[in-house]
Amino acid sequence: MSDQAANPLRDAIQEAIDENPVILFMKGTPEAPACGFSARTVAILQSLGARFAAVDILPDPRIRQELSALSEWPTIPQLFVDGELVGGCDIVSEMYQSGELAHTLGIDAPAHADETPAPGSDQAPLTIENRL
Amino acid sequence: MSATPEELKERIEAGIPGAVAEVTGDGHHFNAVVSAPAFNGLTRIAQHRLVYDVFGAEVGDRIHALSIHTKTAEAEEIR
Numbered sequence: 356m357s358d359q360a361a362n363p364l365r366d367a368i369q370e371a372i373d374e375n376p377v378i379l380f381m382k383g384t385p386e387a388p389a390c391g392f393s394a395r396t397v398a399i400l401q402s403l404g405a406r407f408a409a410v411d412i413l414p415d416p417r418i419r420q421e422l423s424a425l426s427e428w429p430t431i432p433q434l435f436v437d438g439e440l441v442g443g444c445d446i447v448s449e450m451y452q453s454g455e456l457a458h459t460l461g462i463d464a465p466a467h468a469d470e471t472p473a474p475g476s477d478q479a480p481l482t483i484e485n486r487l
Numbered sequence: 488m489s490a491t492p493e494e495l496k497e498r499i500e501a502g503i504p505g506a507v508a509e510v511t512g513d514g515h516h517f518n519a520v521v522s523a524p525a526f527n528g529l530t531r532i533a534q535h536r537l538v539y540d541v542f543g544a545e546v547g548d549r550i551h552a553l554s555i556h557t558k559t560a561e562a563e564e565i566r
Contacts, residue, residue: 392552428532429539429546430553445554446531 365421368410372435375408377460380422381432385409392444396432399451405460407434436460489514490550495542502541505560515551522558531557 372378377400383389385397389411400407412418412431423429426440434441436459441447450456457463492510495517499508506523519538526534534557539546546553 427536429544431547440532442532442535445556446535449531449556 362421364417365425368418368422368425371408371410373438375435376437377405377407378410378435379407379432380410380412380418380435382411382413384411389413390431392430393432396434396444396447399447399456400434400460403451403457403460403462405462490517490545492517495519495550495553498541499538503537516554517550517552518554518556520556520558522560524560526557526559534559 379385379393379396379400381388381390381393381397383393385401388394388397397409410418412422419431422431422433426433426435428440428443430443432443432447434443434447441450441456441459447456450459490512491514492512495512496508496510496519499510499519499521500506503521503523503525505525506521509520511518521538523537525537529537535555538555538557539553542550542553
Protein backbone atom coordinates (compact mmCIF):
# COMPACT_ATOMS: atom_id res chain seq x y z
CA MET A 356 0.00 0.00 0.00
CA SER A 357 1.06 3.58 -0.48
CA ASP A 358 2.52 5.72 2.23
CA GLN A 359 0.62 7.97 4.58
CA ALA A 360 2.22 11.21 3.39
CA ALA A 361 0.07 14.16 2.41
CA ASN A 362 -2.40 12.95 -0.16
CA PRO A 363 -4.79 15.72 -1.18
CA LEU A 364 -6.70 13.55 -3.62
CA ARG A 365 -7.38 10.87 -1.05
CA ASP A 366 -8.39 13.54 1.45
CA ALA A 367 -10.78 15.04 -1.09
CA ILE A 368 -12.34 11.63 -1.72
CA GLN A 369 -12.71 10.99 2.01
CA GLU A 370 -14.25 14.42 2.43
CA ALA A 371 -16.74 13.74 -0.36
CA ILE A 372 -17.70 10.45 1.33
CA ASP A 373 -18.09 12.18 4.69
CA GLU A 374 -20.11 15.09 3.35
CA ASN A 375 -22.58 13.19 1.20
CA PRO A 376 -24.98 10.81 2.93
CA VAL A 377 -25.30 8.83 -0.30
CA ILE A 378 -22.47 8.95 -2.79
CA LEU A 379 -21.75 6.76 -5.78
CA PHE A 380 -18.34 6.51 -7.39
CA MET A 381 -18.95 5.37 -10.92
CA LYS A 382 -17.68 5.24 -14.47
CA GLY A 383 -19.36 8.07 -16.34
CA THR A 384 -22.22 10.12 -14.99
CA PRO A 385 -25.76 9.21 -13.92
CA GLU A 386 -26.95 10.74 -17.20
CA ALA A 387 -24.33 8.93 -19.26
CA PRO A 388 -22.93 5.90 -17.46
CA ALA A 389 -19.86 4.49 -19.15
CA CYS A 390 -20.16 0.95 -17.86
CA GLY A 391 -23.01 -1.52 -17.48
CA PHE A 392 -22.37 -2.05 -13.78
CA SER A 393 -22.44 1.67 -13.09
CA ALA A 394 -25.57 2.04 -15.21
CA ARG A 395 -27.35 -0.71 -13.29
CA THR A 396 -26.43 0.79 -9.93
CA VAL A 397 -27.65 4.24 -10.98
CA ALA A 398 -30.90 2.75 -12.28
CA ILE A 399 -31.51 1.02 -8.96
CA LEU A 400 -30.90 4.17 -6.95
CA GLN A 401 -33.14 6.17 -9.26
CA SER A 402 -35.90 3.59 -9.10
CA LEU A 403 -35.91 4.01 -5.32
CA GLY A 404 -36.05 7.78 -5.72
CA ALA A 405 -32.79 8.06 -3.81
CA ARG A 406 -30.88 11.30 -3.90
CA PHE A 407 -27.21 10.70 -4.36
CA ALA A 408 -24.03 12.46 -5.23
CA ALA A 409 -22.06 10.91 -8.05
CA VAL A 410 -18.39 11.06 -8.86
CA ASP A 411 -17.07 10.04 -12.24
CA ILE A 412 -13.79 8.24 -11.66
CA LEU A 413 -12.79 8.11 -15.32
CA PRO A 414 -11.26 11.57 -15.86
CA ASP A 415 -8.20 10.72 -13.79
CA PRO A 416 -6.96 7.17 -13.07
CA ARG A 417 -5.65 8.35 -9.72
CA ILE A 418 -9.21 8.79 -8.45
CA ARG A 419 -9.85 5.09 -8.78
CA GLN A 420 -6.46 4.22 -7.31
CA GLU A 421 -6.97 6.36 -4.26
CA LEU A 422 -10.60 5.35 -3.84
CA SER A 423 -9.76 1.65 -3.90
CA ALA A 424 -6.86 2.17 -1.51
CA LEU A 425 -9.16 3.96 0.87
CA SER A 426 -12.15 1.62 0.58
CA GLU A 427 -10.17 -1.61 0.17
CA TRP A 428 -12.54 -2.45 -2.64
CA PRO A 429 -11.13 -3.15 -6.10
CA THR A 430 -14.04 -2.52 -8.43
CA ILE A 431 -16.25 0.33 -9.61
CA PRO A 432 -19.00 1.34 -8.89
CA GLN A 433 -18.82 1.84 -5.14
CA LEU A 434 -21.79 3.06 -3.15
CA PHE A 435 -21.28 4.71 0.22
CA VAL A 436 -24.10 5.49 2.65
CA ASP A 437 -23.37 7.53 5.74
CA GLY A 438 -19.66 7.15 5.19
CA GLU A 439 -19.77 3.35 4.95
CA LEU A 440 -19.09 1.30 1.85
CA VAL A 441 -22.30 -0.55 1.04
CA GLY A 442 -20.89 -2.35 -1.96
CA GLY A 443 -20.65 -2.50 -5.70
CA CYS A 444 -23.19 -3.44 -8.29
CA ASP A 445 -23.61 -7.05 -7.10
CA ILE A 446 -24.30 -6.20 -3.49
CA VAL A 447 -26.49 -3.22 -4.35
CA SER A 448 -28.52 -5.44 -6.70
CA GLU A 449 -28.92 -8.14 -4.07
CA MET A 450 -29.92 -5.62 -1.44
CA TYR A 451 -32.38 -4.01 -3.82
CA GLN A 452 -34.03 -7.34 -4.55
CA SER A 453 -34.30 -8.21 -0.88
CA GLY A 454 -35.64 -4.78 0.07
CA GLU A 455 -32.65 -4.06 2.29
CA LEU A 456 -31.38 -1.25 0.13
CA ALA A 457 -34.41 0.98 0.68
CA HIS A 458 -33.95 0.45 4.39
CA THR A 459 -30.24 1.27 4.23
CA LEU A 460 -31.05 4.41 2.28
CA GLY A 461 -33.75 5.38 4.75
CA ILE A 462 -36.46 5.16 2.13
CA ASP A 463 -39.70 3.63 3.35
CA ALA A 464 -41.68 3.10 0.20
CA PRO A 465 -39.58 1.54 -2.52
CA ALA A 466 -40.42 2.57 -6.07
CA HIS A 467 -42.98 5.11 -7.19
CA ALA A 468 -42.50 7.28 -4.15
CA ASP A 469 -45.24 9.87 -3.93
CA GLU A 470 -43.95 13.38 -4.40
CA THR A 471 -40.42 12.71 -5.47
CA PRO A 472 -39.00 15.78 -7.14
CA ALA A 473 -38.09 15.43 -10.77
CA PRO A 474 -35.03 13.23 -10.96
CA GLY A 475 -31.88 15.19 -11.35
CA SER A 476 -33.39 18.49 -10.27
CA ASP A 477 -31.59 18.76 -6.99
CA GLN A 478 -29.08 16.02 -7.22
CA ALA A 479 -25.73 17.67 -7.04
CA PRO A 480 -23.16 15.53 -8.76
CA LEU A 481 -19.77 16.73 -7.75
CA THR A 482 -16.47 16.26 -9.35
CA ILE A 483 -13.47 15.57 -7.26
CA GLU A 484 -11.28 17.75 -9.43
CA ASN A 485 -13.25 20.81 -8.48
CA ARG A 486 -12.36 20.24 -4.89
CA LEU A 487 -8.63 20.23 -5.29
CA MET B 488 -2.86 -14.54 -21.11
CA SER B 489 -6.52 -14.39 -20.37
CA ALA B 490 -8.03 -16.02 -17.36
CA THR B 491 -10.42 -18.95 -17.52
CA PRO B 492 -13.44 -19.74 -15.37
CA GLU B 493 -11.71 -22.99 -14.35
CA GLU B 494 -8.67 -21.10 -13.10
CA LEU B 495 -10.81 -18.71 -11.08
CA LYS B 496 -12.81 -21.58 -9.59
CA GLU B 497 -9.67 -23.42 -8.55
CA ARG B 498 -8.08 -20.35 -7.05
CA ILE B 499 -11.18 -19.38 -5.08
CA GLU B 500 -11.56 -22.90 -3.73
CA ALA B 501 -7.88 -23.06 -2.85
CA GLY B 502 -7.83 -19.60 -1.33
CA ILE B 503 -10.91 -19.77 0.90
CA PRO B 504 -11.13 -22.77 3.20
CA GLY B 505 -14.10 -25.00 2.40
CA ALA B 506 -15.29 -22.80 -0.44
CA VAL B 507 -17.32 -24.15 -3.31
CA ALA B 508 -17.35 -21.95 -6.39
CA GLU B 509 -19.19 -21.94 -9.67
CA VAL B 510 -17.57 -19.60 -12.15
CA THR B 511 -18.69 -18.65 -15.61
CA GLY B 512 -17.13 -16.11 -17.92
CA ASP B 513 -15.62 -15.19 -21.23
CA GLY B 514 -12.02 -14.55 -20.23
CA HIS B 515 -12.65 -10.95 -19.22
CA HIS B 516 -16.00 -10.78 -17.45
CA PHE B 517 -16.71 -13.44 -14.87
CA ASN B 518 -19.53 -14.44 -12.60
CA ALA B 519 -18.71 -16.33 -9.45
CA VAL B 520 -21.19 -17.93 -7.09
CA VAL B 521 -19.30 -18.87 -3.98
CA SER B 522 -20.40 -20.55 -0.80
CA ALA B 523 -18.10 -21.11 2.13
CA PRO B 524 -18.39 -21.71 5.84
CA ALA B 525 -15.85 -18.90 6.24
CA PHE B 526 -18.61 -16.46 5.20
CA ASN B 527 -20.71 -17.19 8.27
CA GLY B 528 -21.16 -14.12 10.39
CA LEU B 529 -19.49 -11.82 7.89
CA THR B 530 -21.14 -8.87 6.17
CA ARG B 531 -21.58 -9.09 2.42
CA ILE B 532 -18.78 -6.59 2.05
CA ALA B 533 -16.44 -8.80 4.05
CA GLN B 534 -17.52 -11.91 2.15
CA HIS B 535 -16.86 -10.27 -1.20
CA ARG B 536 -13.52 -8.96 0.02
CA LEU B 537 -12.43 -12.52 0.82
CA VAL B 538 -13.12 -13.44 -2.79
CA TYR B 539 -11.47 -10.33 -4.23
CA ASP B 540 -8.46 -10.91 -2.00
CA VAL B 541 -7.81 -14.20 -3.76
CA PHE B 542 -6.99 -12.23 -6.91
CA GLY B 543 -5.55 -9.01 -5.56
CA ALA B 544 -4.61 -6.48 -8.22
CA GLU B 545 -5.65 -8.85 -11.01
CA VAL B 546 -9.25 -7.72 -10.49
CA GLY B 547 -9.85 -4.79 -12.80
CA ASP B 548 -6.76 -5.70 -14.75
CA ARG B 549 -6.24 -9.23 -16.07
CA ILE B 550 -9.64 -10.17 -14.67
CA HIS B 551 -11.52 -7.24 -16.10
CA ALA B 552 -14.72 -7.72 -14.14
CA LEU B 553 -15.69 -10.22 -11.49
CA SER B 554 -19.31 -10.39 -10.40
CA ILE B 555 -19.67 -12.12 -7.08
CA HIS B 556 -22.60 -13.73 -5.39
CA THR B 557 -21.77 -15.18 -2.01
CA LYS B 558 -23.74 -17.60 0.14
CA THR B 559 -23.02 -18.83 3.57
CA ALA B 560 -22.91 -22.58 3.74
CA GLU B 561 -26.46 -22.99 5.06
CA ALA B 562 -28.15 -19.76 4.04
CA GLU B 563 -31.06 -19.83 1.64
CA GLU B 564 -30.67 -17.61 -1.33
CA ILE B 565 -32.82 -14.51 -1.09
CA ARG B 566 -34.92 -13.93 -4.15
